[in-house]
Structure formats: structure tokens, C-alpha cells
Amino acid sequence: MIKIIDGKAISKEIKDEVKEAVSGLKEQGITVSLAVIQVGNDPASGVYVGNKKKACEYCGIESVSYELAEETTQDELLTLIEKLNKDEKINGILVQLPLPKHMDEDAVIKAIAPIKDVDGFHPQSVGALCIGQPGFVSCTPAGIIELLKRSNVEIAGKECVVIGRSNIVGKPMAILLLRENGTVTITHSRTKDLKEVTKRADILVVAIGKPKMITREYVKEGAVVIDVGIHRNENNKLCGDVDFDDVAPVCSAITPVPGGVGPMTIAMLMKNCLTSVALMQNQ
Ligand code: NDP
Numbered sequence: 001m002i003k004i005i006d007g008k009a010i011s012k013e014i015k016d017e018v019k020e021a022v023s024g025l026k027e028q029g030i031t032v033s034l035a036v037i038q039v040g041n042d043p044a045s046g047v048y049v050g051n052k053k054k055a056c057e058y059c060g061i062e063s064v065s066y067e068l069a070e071e072t073t074q075d076e077l078l079t080l081i082e083k084l085n086k087d088e089k090i091n092g093i094l095v096q097l098p099l100p101k102h103m104d105e106d107a108v109i110k111a112i113a114p115i116k117d118v119d120g121f122h123p124q125s126v127g128a129l130c131i132g133q134p135g136f137v138s139c140t141p142a143g144i145i146e147l148l149k150r151s152n153v154e155i156a157g158k159e160c161v162v163i164g165r166s167n168i169v170g171k172p173m174a175i176l177l178l179r180e181n182g183t184v185t186i187t188h189s190r191t192k193d194l195k196e197v198t199k200r201a202d203i204l205v206v207a208i209g210k211p212k213m214i215t216r217e218y219v220k221e222g223a224v225v226i227d228v229g230i231h232r233n234e235n236n237k238l239c240g241d242v243d244f245d246d247v248a249p250v251c252s253a254i255t256p257v258p259g260g261v262g263p264m265t266i267a268m269l270m271k272n273c274l275t276s277v278a279l280m281q282n283q
Pocket of ligand 1: 140163164165166167168169170187188189190191194207208209210228229230231241261262265
């Protein structure tokens with residue numbers, strides 16, 4: 001029987017755990033807080049920021065919003081980040097991407113203090129992940145590992161194929177699967193005969209950014225398929241990178257879109273805010 005991996009339920013489980021931990025910290029007089037910076041008024045970013053604030057509210061995390069005008073200069077943004085880096089009341093700092101074109105995203109990410117880098121994008125966080133040291137992990141791939149573990153999918157010794165090599169999903173995903181002792185292959189737009197590679201996968205993680213590209217021809221019978229993609233189809237309905245109706249009958253477990261990977265990203269952000277409290281206490 002095919003198992004539909006319920007990201008909504010698992011993300012609620014995680015947020016409830018965070019909520020309990022946050023309330024325990026409150027009893028010790030410690031508040032957990034997240035600074036959320038949005039530059040400009042891109043509607044999609046507005047929705048993401050709104051969802052993050054809602055999740056903070058649910059977990060008892062204080063969210064402090066900075067809504068900056070599109071014309072804000074990079075120096076002004078860096079000055080704000082510097083101020084938040086020094087503010088002991090702020091645990092996590094999140095800069096909603098993409099930033100307006102006149103800003104250098106890499107420079108902005110680098111300006112965030114690594115102990116407050118709840119998105120896990122800072123080069124120090126990425127380096128720590130690669131050499132197996134503690135630190136923040138990018139929320140989407142970290143959420144996928146939680147989805148797999150909490151759905152009792154064994155990773156150790158399994159053939160894991162990741163489609164996509166972006167810095168926020170594909171690469172950290174591959175490192176995390178390796179850390180869990182999977183045998184990992186990363187594929188991308190220059191991979192020759194993609195189907196031949198993906199058909200080897202016991203666990204297939206798809207992060208391509210192309211609606212419904214992955215059909216059953218890419219999937220081994222009985223594989224676990226994780227769909228990271230989010231798109232709106234011609235009827236304005238959400239869909240993923242995987243053609244769910246075509247693939248679901250041949251796999252053993254699959255994440256739907258919506259309700260799969262998406263909700264996990266925000267749940268892991270909440271969890272990362274707790275990690276930040278621990279890192280700040282130990283510095
Ligand atoms: P990017 O566009 O940064 O990366 C896409 C990757 O897919 C690239 O590495 C690219 O290869 C590869 N690719 C593109 N076309 C092909 C192809 N035909 N065959 C094989 N590989 C291909 O995307 P992201 O990683 O940022 O995001 C991927 C998807 O996940 C998007 O739909 C995005 O919206 C979604 N997403 C969802 C999140 C969530 O919370 N659920 C969070 C983040 C992203 P190359 O490097 O060679 O160009």
C-alpha cells in the first residue's frame with residue numbers, strides 16, 4: 001500500500017515540541033525571539049513572512065518584524081543586521097530572500113552572526129554541516145530528514161538520489177543523507193541519462209523547480225519519493241516537481257504538494273530558533 005507522508009501532521013508534532021520547550025524556557029525567564037527582515041513588498045515573500053510570524057506565535061516565540069522599503073540601501077540593511085547581531089534579546093535573524101536586485105545576497109547572508117543564522121545559509125553553517133560539526137542546517141533539507149525519520153524510512157545503506165544542487169536544498173540535502181549513512185548521488189541539469197540514475201534510488205528527493213517533471217519512468221518500483229517543488233498550475237492549484245498521480249501508484253511512500261515538505265520548512269525554522277538559544281548560552 002502507498003503511504004502518503006503527512007508533512008502537515010509531522011510539522012505540527014515538531015511545532016508542539018518547540019512550543020513545549022519554549023514554555024519551559026519561559027519558566028526559567030528566557031524568551032525566544034526571531035527577527036524577520038523583509039525588504040520590498042514582493043507578494044510571495046509577504047506570504048512566507050506572514051506564515052513564519054504565525055508559526056512563531058503558535059510556538060510562543062516572539063517575532064520582531066522589520067519591513068524595509070524596496071529602495072533601502074545595502075549599507076542600511078547591513079547596519080540593521082549588525083545592530084541585531086549585538087542585541088542579546090534577539091536569538092535568530094532571518095532575511096527573507098530574494099532581496100531586491102541592487103543588493104548582494106551573499107554579503108547580506110555573511111553579515112548575520114553565525115550563532116543567529118537560523119536559515120542555515122551562512123558559509124560557517126554550511127562548512128560545519130560538511131565536516132559534521134554542530135550548527136544550523138538549512139530548514140527544507142533538515143525538514144526532509146525529519147519527515148523520513150518520523151515516517152520510519154530507513155536511510156542507512158540506501159541508494160539516495162537528489163535531483164538539484166542548489167545551496168539551500170540540493171547540496172545540504174545530499175550532505176544530510178550522507179550523514180545518515182545513505183549512499184548518495186547528486187544529479188543536475190547536466191546529468192546524462194537522468195532516468196537511468198534516478199531509477200536506482202530507494203529514496204528520491206526532487207528539487208528541480210519544474211512542475212510535474214518527474215513521472216513514473218524516473219522512479220523505481222517501491223521507492224520513497226520526496227517532492228520539494230512548489231508551483232501553481234494552470235488552474236491556480238499547487239503542484240510539485242513530481243507528477244503525483246502518475247508516480248504515487250509505483251512508490252512505497254510519497255510526499256504530496258501541498259502538505260508534504262512545505263510545512264516542514266517553517267517547523268524546522270522554529271526548531272532552529274531553539275538551537276540559537278542554546279548556542280548563545282554556550283558562547
Ligand atoms: P534552483 O532553481 O536553485 O535549483 C534547481 C536545480 O535543479 C538546479 O541544480 C538545476 O541544475 C536542477 N535542474 C533544473 N532542471 C533540471 C533537469 N531538467 N534535470 C535535472 N536537474 C535539473 O531551485 P531550488 O533548489 O531553490 O528549489 C527547487 C524547487 O523547490 C522549486 O520549485 C522551489 O520553489 C522549491 N522549494 C520549496 C521549498 C519548500 O519549503 N517546500 C523551499 C525551497 C525551494 P543546475 O544546477 O545544473 O542548473
